[in-house]
């Protein structure tokens with residue numbers, strides 16, 4: 001079995017591709033602007049062309065497979081993207097099959113949170129541990145759980161949705177339709193929405209001032225909080241508390257050694273990570289909490305590429321023996 005994978009990170013802005021060795025070396029890296037308006041087939045063309053170009057530079061098509069990390073709710077086992085918020089017109093797209101038919105190489109599709117957890121476990125902060133919870137603080141709350149070296153996927157491969165664990169029976173409605181999810185407090189969209197509500201009810205003039213004529217984003221609320229705005233600080237404090245309550249429950253269930261925090265909002269360390277760290281002991285049992293270390297992601301901007309490659313190495317038949325890549 002080859003010890004290199006082709007990794008593709010499909011985002012709403014860019015598509016990135018690279019060859020990744022099993023030792024974690026990234027080679028032949030390429031990026032193109034996503035042809036969002038071209039529809040499904042234009043984007044499949046882009047992915048196929050990127051992969052072919054990486055093969056050309058590598059000088060061989062021998063690989064463990066092609067891994068694709070894609071946005072939106074997707075079904076890893078059937079390789080179908082159910083829909084993608086950043087890619088208009090994408091509904092039930094059999095992405096893995098479409099790429100595989102063109103490249104004639106096995107393609108595995110994964111969601112960003114689960115792939116990132118595998119990436120941290122194989123190449124990043126979790127290399128020396130078998131039990132970790134990965135959290136991506138971004139527009140939503142992505143996540144993945146590695147338990148005794150195995151990704152928690154569940155029967156349909158869509159498990160590990162930590163962000164949609166409910167922590168409040170009377171809480172806000174989440175984008176997933178459920179009530180009181182952690183993501184509805186700590187996801188970037190939720191922080192932005194709470195910032196908008198604060199402006200509408202005239203509780204924070206600083207958020208409005210920083211946003212100016214632009215949209216209120218989580219980054220705007222973070223800047224207001226950093227400049228001492230009490231309402232903005234409360235929004236982050238509630239988010240960090242929600243995260244501690246929900247993740248505390250998971251820590252009790254899985255007894256991990258490591259919590260790895262990545263995603264764009266992870267930079268707001270003092271606003272989220274420190275209060276999360278100090279609240280977590282209140283929501284875990286001491287003999288379990290004692291084993292946990294909280295660290296920042298070691299993969300940064302390459303998380304998607306590493307995650308896509310890690311998924312290939314993780315899913316290949318010689319490891320699990322049950323995945324049908326040609327199915």
Ligand SMILES: [Zn+2]
Pocket residue numbers: 163164165174175176177178181183184
């Ligand atoms: Zn939810």
